[in-house]
Amino acid sequence: MVTWGEFAAAAPDIAAKGKALLYRTGHGEALLVTVRGDGAPQAHPISVGVVNGGLYAFILPSPKLRELEQDGRYALHAHFDPKVPHEFLIRGRVRRVDDGTRAILATDWDWSVGNAPAFEFLVEDALYGERASADDWPPKYAAWPGVTKGTD
DSSP states (O other), X not given: OBOHHHHHHHSHHXXXXXXXXXTTTSSOEEEEEEEOTTSOEEEEEEEOEEETXXXXXXXXXXXXXXXXXXXXXEEEXXXXXXXXXXXXXXXXXXXXXXXXXXXXXXXXXXXXXXXXXXXXXXXXXXXEEEOSXXXXXXXXXXXXXXXOTTOO
């Protein structure tokens, strides 16, 4: 697994297009999928930020926080424009950031983070799908690091 910056260096086109989808409304937004102890996935809308070569989020006390702390695996899917429904998905593991990094992130975050812990999202694989319109199918996919597991 790599940081966002390492991913962007290895796959600049996918990372740039993915970041544009994450920020398509002006600030970072995505659906976070976490795994409960019994293996059932759950999806949660969150705010994300690409800062200093990392992809980060503050996670408020919630089931998603417990799941990230217990398991650490995630999938993150960017919201898309229904008129031009490009897709961006990354998967990997999170790591909780130290207090110094958390303080730096908190100074420019879109909302008041209070005491919420911050996590860095490390990238194991990424998938970007592009369609000219909602009627075009299938999407043209680009994957990093090549073939992404579970994409058939």
